[in-house]
Amino acid sequence: MHHPEKAQFTTPASRGFAGVDTWVFDLDNTLYPSDAQVWPQVDERITLYVMRLYGLDGISARALQKYFYHRYGTTLTALLTEEGVDPHDFLDFAHDIDHSTIKLDPSLGDAIERLPGRKLILTNGSRRHAENVAAKLGILDHFEDVFDIAAANFVPKPERSTYERFLAAHGVEPTRAVLFEDIARNLTVPHDLGMATVLVVPKVIDPYREAFEQEAVREAHIDHITDDLAAFLSACVLPEATRGAPGATHP
Template sequence: MLPALRHIDCWIFDLDNSLYPAATNLFALIDIRMGEYIQRLLDVGPEEARRVQKSYFHEHGTTLAGLMAAHGVDPHEFLDYVHDIDLARIVADPVVIGAVERLPGRKFVFTNGDAAYASRVLDRLGLGNMFDGLHDIHAMNYVPKPDPRSYAAMCACHGIEPGRALFVEDMARNLAPAKELGMTTVWIDNGSERGDHGADPAFIDYHIDDIGLWLTDILENETQ
C-alpha cells in the first residue's frame, strides 16, 4: 500500500461512472426514462421535460430532489421507473474485481441512486458480494450528495471514522464535504457530464482516470 494510504481502513465508492467507466453511459438510458416520467407528470413535451430535468439536477443535486421539492413526487415510484433499464451494456472488469477484493478493511457504496438499482449494477459488475454496506438515497432521507448532512449520516450509520476513510467519486464537487470531514478523496475524472464542475485541488487528494488501474497500483506498492 502507498505509505500515504496505510492508515485507510474504510473504502467508500460512488457507484455510477465510478465503479464502471462513464463511457458505459447508463445515464443515457436513465435520462430517457426521466424524460418520460416528467412529461407525464407535468404534461409537457420532451424539450420542456429535459429543461426541467437538468435544472433540478443542477439546483438540487439530483432530479429527484427537485421533483420532490417542487411537485411532491413519491421517490420510490420515481426511482423504480427511471431505473427500469437494460444493464446489458455493463461489462465486468476483472482488474476492478481483483483490486476491490484485495482492499484491506471495510468497503461501502455511497450512491444517490437506490439500493435495488445499485445491487443490480454491482451484480452485473461482479462486485455484488464484496461490500460491507450500501448507503443509498433512501438511507440519506432523500438529502443527496453533495449535502454535507448525507456524509455525516453515512459515517454515523456505519461507524466510519472519516480520518481513516477514502472516498472515490466521479463528480468532483461531491468530494468537498468528504474532505471537510477528514476523508482522503479520489476524483475519477473519466468523462462524466459536469464531472469537473467545481473541481478544486484543495479538496482532491488523488486525480485519476481509471479506478481498476489505480487501485492495482496502490496495492502493488505494498510489496515494494
C-alpha cells in the first residue's frame, strides 16, 4: 500500500537550512527503509523477551507488548517501571539481529557526507545497535557521535528532558539544528525548542509498524516531510538560490 500522494511537503512558513550547522538523525525507520528488515527483527526479539519474562505464549506476549507500547511509549520503559529489568540486558537481547538484510546505501552516504556541519544520531535504541546498522549502511564514519537511550538515562523520546540532555551533552544550539525523525510526535518538543523538523515517512506502508507511526502528519511542528531521505539531503546542499525548499510541494 502506497501513500495516497507523493510524500514531499514543505509548509510556506517552514524553516529552511541556511543557518543549520548540526544535522541530527533518528536511527530506526529513518536512516534505513523498511525493506532493510531491521525493525521487524527487533520487534520480534522484544516479543520473545516478553514471552520469556512472563512465561506467556506468543499471542499473549504480543498483546502485552503493544499494551506496554501504547501506555508507556516503549516496552523498555514499561519493563523498567513494572519489573525493574536490567536495561542493558534488554537492549542486548532486542538488538541481537541479522544485519545481512541491510544494504549499503552509497547515495545516502554521499548526501550525509556533503552536509555542512556536524552530524549526530539521536536514538531510543542502544549505541551498539546504531553503530552496527550505520556501519552496514556505510554511513557510520560520517557521524560525530551517537546519543542513545543509555545517555538519556533510559528516558525515551518524546520526553522533553531527553532532548534537553542531548542538546547539552553535545553543545547543540537548537535554532541552528535540524532533526530527522520517522514518528511525528517525536518532533513536537524539538520544534518547540527551536529546531527545524523533518518527518521521514516510508514510500510503502510497513505492515510491521503501527499506522500512526507512518502517517505524513501535516501540523505546525512539522516543517518538512519526505519519503526519500537521500534525495532530500542532496537538495539541502544545493545553492540556496537554485533549490528553495528541498523536495517541496505546497498544498
